[in-house]
Amino acid sequence: MSRPAWSAVPKPKVERFAAIALAESADLAQVILREIRSDFPELRLVQGESGEPMALVGIRRAIEGFVQHLASGAADPRVPPEVFQEFGRGEGLNGRSLDSLQAVYRLGVRLAWRRFAEIGQQVDIAAPAMYELAESGFVYLDGLVEQSVRGYAEAAARQASERLRLQRQLIDRLLSGQRGDTVHTLGERAARIGWELPATIAVGVLIRPAREAVAPAVGQGILLDMESEQPRMVIPEPDTAGRADLVRRATTGWSGAIGPSVPLAAAATSLRWAETAVRLIEDGLLPQGEVQHCTDRTEELVLLPSRELIDAAAPRCLTPLQDVAPAQARRLAATLLAWIETSGGAPDVANRLGVHPQTARYRLRQIRELWGDAIDDPDRRFEMLLVLRAQRLRGELSATPD
Structure with missing residues (x-):
């Protein structure tokens, strides 16, 4: 970003501005953190290796990095990536939104700019140059947010991956049929992914x-x-x-x-x-x-997987049809099924098959002749019902044969 007005500021003034800002960076960071915690009391502070809150370290580094780059004449201040990526990760892992983090950053930049404006007046830096300094602050803010978004996305992806892993484990346990898993054990596993046992x-x-x-x-x-x-x-x-x-x-x-x-x-x-x-x-x-x-799909699930058993029973159930021509055997089988299903006479069977009642009556007489009194046995009829329905489900028997 070009800053002609800032570039025109005499070097001694720039150095004086930078010296004051850097000398105050630690105190300014404390003030900013205190104001942030007042406005955002839910913000959780994490201690770094030095024993200081990471937020305080990050604010101080952000101030120092910004000022040092301005003093060096660099085009755009470089955001220290590690700290602010870690902030983003923290927001993601704690279930907060990036909006809250951006609000914290905006407050920090506003407070920092307020003090920089005072230092600018103290050093007698012209207003146009300070306006450019403010624009640089917003660019810097965008960099802070960008680094935090990276950390946030990384944490979100990690959490999603872990949740999927725990979810697959829970599914496996639920579906394994093992009796060793008590409701309490399953409940603990479910709680890890926020799922309530039904x-x-x-x-x-x-x-x-x-x-x-x-x-x-x-x-x-x-x-x-x-x-x-x-x-x-x-x-x-x-x-x-x-x-x-x-x-x-x-x-x-x-x-x-x-x-x-x-x-x-x-x-x-x-x-x-x-x-x-x-x-x-x-x-x-x-x-x-x-x-x-x-x-x-109860009928299909009961009959179709039992094909071997059904096919083994078919010759015995339908023995009278073995000596009948194939086309006629299919017609009689469909008529037999319609008669068992309707428990009615020729008109009901004809209506179900879509044939003339006289045709249905003729076929029913044939069936009676072929089976005799055995056709009246309820157990035999039930067995024939199973065999014939299975054949119809497999497309081997038409309900309305030609």
Whole structure:
């Protein structure tokens, strides 16, 4: 920054100004700190290695650095970085905002400038030169803030990293299913990240839409682990009004599943159902592009993972269809399923299948002929219901065959 008026000040006056300011720097720093503490009583003083408050050391160094650079004719005073980065780190680690720190700096610069103006009059430095000195003070203030912002950002990043690490540890403990963790132990872990243990939770498992996908903005109350190959969520009190809508909006564009609401100690159970649903999504058996709620997909989650067992039971349940042509067997199987589901007569079955009642009546007579009285056994009908619904879920059986 160019300071022509200050450059025109005779060197003896500059040296006299600098000598007075430097001689008073320690006392001026004390006055400034006292005023700052009066206006900002919440400011916490940290002792440095010398036993002095770091704030006092920083103020004194700032004054001395500013004056020395002015006396040397340097273009812009250099801010001592270490102290003011440390101030910024302190604000970040103590949860205060940068606004409060900037307010402290502005007060300090104003008080320093008041004394510099008095020294300028004492030494008889012209007003234009003092105006330029004030402008240099504001530039210097910007440098102080810049250094503090660096320290603040570093502290914020460190805190965020540590919180994520503790959060992942808590999620791992919650979902591990280990019985060694008492509510007290989990509560201590939760308290480290400011999370209150809920009575019930639901666990979500997500499928990344892309490797670089931005984490869902689920808010502070929901624990999110993005480090896993498939991100995991722990949703506290999932049945709270509005919680489901919040999760739905936050996970727009993601695929995945949310397990049932369970007591805190049963978190692993909710996780297991969510993982089961995710496998069905990956196999194309549940829709992609949204986060499914397992309680909305009970039929699929009960029947589809049991494919081996269902397929083993199918030949015995549907033995009469083995000697029927494949196309006719599919039609009769769909009709049998419609009859079991409706517990009605031909009109109900026809309406469900979208066929003429006479067609439904004809097929029902065929079914009666093939199964005989066995069709009236409730246990047999229930077993056939499971087998036929599983086949329909897998796309192997149409509810309205040609």
